[in-house]
Amino acid sequence: MNRLLLLLSLCVLGACALPGAAPSVTQHDLGGPFPADLKSAVPLRAIHVQAQPTVAGVAMLYREAAQPTRRASYAYNRWAATPASMVEAALVRKFGLEGTARCRLQLSLAEFIIDIDAAGKARALLSADASLYRDNTLLQAQRSFDISVPLAETSPGNGALALRSAVERLAGDSAAWMAGDAGRGCRPG
Template identity: 35%
Template structure:
């Protein structure tokens, strides 16, 4: 049986807490605020007529806290950086990012589908003291005009390596993941059938 080495775990916990410990006895400094910044790359043209894009998230992701997980210590425990925060809730940032990356067709006569994204995970995951990644998991549903009938559905998951084992490294990894997911979301929408039959997604979204 593989023995678990607690030394790296202790080192990681100390590194993650050092900013909080160093401020003991001093006036509390404001947290560093991060966002995912404007994403580089071209806008993706999507032929699907759409009226709305919304990103939803569960309650544990409905805050600006920057979350991380120490996998070898406890996969069930979510931790938070004490001196770093997001500029907004992850769902808000993804909604803005995807809205900028995807250019859809106007919906005629009040029709048009709605794209609903359910964000399931948005976290920095540590595998060792020196290696971590940004993990994002989500589900996308294309809803028929004026109803909640699902026209198309797909789940997405991406993990991108962090360049450094700290909050700033997690930001880089998660930003990279958002960009990757935006491209995959665009690829999926472009690949949807466009025929005039009942199976044609574009036709259904236009009526």
């Protein structure tokens, strides 16, 4: 009887020591489909977006002014896909592709992060280097884009919305860049 009581007591104590259920992970994306509303002055066969290693994963990253060399990730919040694949899908949707076109827009994503200053104000940062290729030849058309969008608050959800706005601006800035001298080697005629 004493052994049974001791065994039951140990089971009850053991159950109290078990960890609770882990919080669920929230997945974020850039929100609904991007409208196909930009007609590029340059017909594009393809758009490819690569990411630097610091932004190649699905962690939602932020940096605080108090520790400017440290990238941290929001706990229990992740991107639904890599930033590069989400940006690529958004740009393809915005511009559309033409199967007979000869040019390709190549982007290298260097930043996709929430930056929090010493006063606690946050902004979404998107940095990318763009190159324009005709067939497999790099044209003399390269440009860096550094886009900053302020956040109302530093929550992961607001960060995702601000980064969506940054991608919208990247699309508009890319279209304007390709409409200029950069896209001359890709225009028909």
